[in-house]
Amino acid sequence: MPKPPLPEDTMALLRRPNPAVVAVLMPDGQPMSVATWYLVEDDGRVLVNMDAGRARVAWMRQDARIALTALKDGEWYTHVSVRGRIVSWRDDEGLADIDRLSRHYGGRPYPTRDRRRVSAWIEIEHWHGWGEARAKD
Amino acid sequence: MPKPPLPEDTMALLRRPNPAVVAVLMPDGQPMSVATWYLVEDDGRVLVNMDAGRARVAWMRQDARIALTALKDGEWYTHVSVRGRIVSWRDDEGLADIDRLSRHYGGRPYPTRDRRRVSAWIEIEHWHGWGEARAKD
Numbered sequence: 001m002p003k004p005p006l007p008e009d010t011m012a013l014l015r016r017p018n019p020a021v022v023a024v025l026m027p028d029g030q031p032m033s034v035a036t037w038y039l040v041e042d043d044g045r046v047l048v049n050m051d052a053g054r055a056r057v058a059w060m061r062q063d064a065r066i067a068l069t070a071l072k073d074g075e076w077y078t079h080v081s082v083r084g085r086i087v088s089w090r091d092d093e094g095l096a097d098i099d100r101l102s103r104h105y106g107g108r109p110y111p112t113r114d115r116r117r118v119s120a121w122i123e124i125e126h127w128h129g130w131g132e133a134r135a136k137d
Numbered sequence: 138m139p140k141p142p143l144p145e146d147t148m149a150l151l152r153r154p155n156p157a158v159v160a161v162l163m164p165d166g167q168p169m170s171v172a173t174w175y176l177v178e179d180d181g182r183v184l185v186n187m188d189a190g191r192a193r194v195a196w197m198r199q200d201a202r203i204a205l206t207a208l209k210d211g212e213w214y215t216h217v218s219v220r221g222r223i224v225s226w227r228d229d230e231g232l233a234d235i236d237r238l239s240r241h242y243g244g245r246p247y248p249t250r251d252r253r254r255v256s257a258w259i260e261i262e263h264w265h266g267w268g269e270a271r272a273k274d
Contacts, residue, residue: 023168023204031202033170034265035208035214065168066168067160067170069158076172083170
């Protein structure tokens, strides 16, 4: 898998509101995966945001290693996978981060306001693209 | 996460040619994920099929633990995630398995005929659904 920086066109694809799946590790090392929203920040880190009560939040805090695959909407032969680790956590006070994600994907703030949420940022260590996002090497 | 058997409507969703992502473990335990075709067999096991030369084939043989998330096409708030392990491997002689996958997703045999491929079957140990596929418990 190539290392960062990602090519401009791959980053452009990754910055779209793509369907995505994130994979994290359970305490015994078993991978588990779930659909997710994500957002590439200006510094290249990838934001994900979870309900603070989810079991996987504790698992992700215990083992920061993570993988994420984004599928091009409606044409998922083109996809980009990244792997790396969570390098930063923040309580999503005021739900500012989930609102950014919700606006990115649906154009409006997140509707559920009564649950605590938490944000995590992924540092991309390796990436791999297919279809239009294939590495030109 | 609930255990099998999956409810009928969740299985019906899983049997569709959904966009999907599989997560496996690298030798150091890091998860990696990639878009995949999959097919639910009559016995409930899930077939995936890889080019025999892929690094992840070796990794999957070394650690059989695996997760897979299937997204409902065009409406991916509805998704089903399963986790479990690979319980069976077979060289895909004559490319019969990848042809089944290719017909399931695209209605025709797999176009690339000059690469060896290998099939693996996942035994589902736990599952989780969202949206229409949410567990009614």
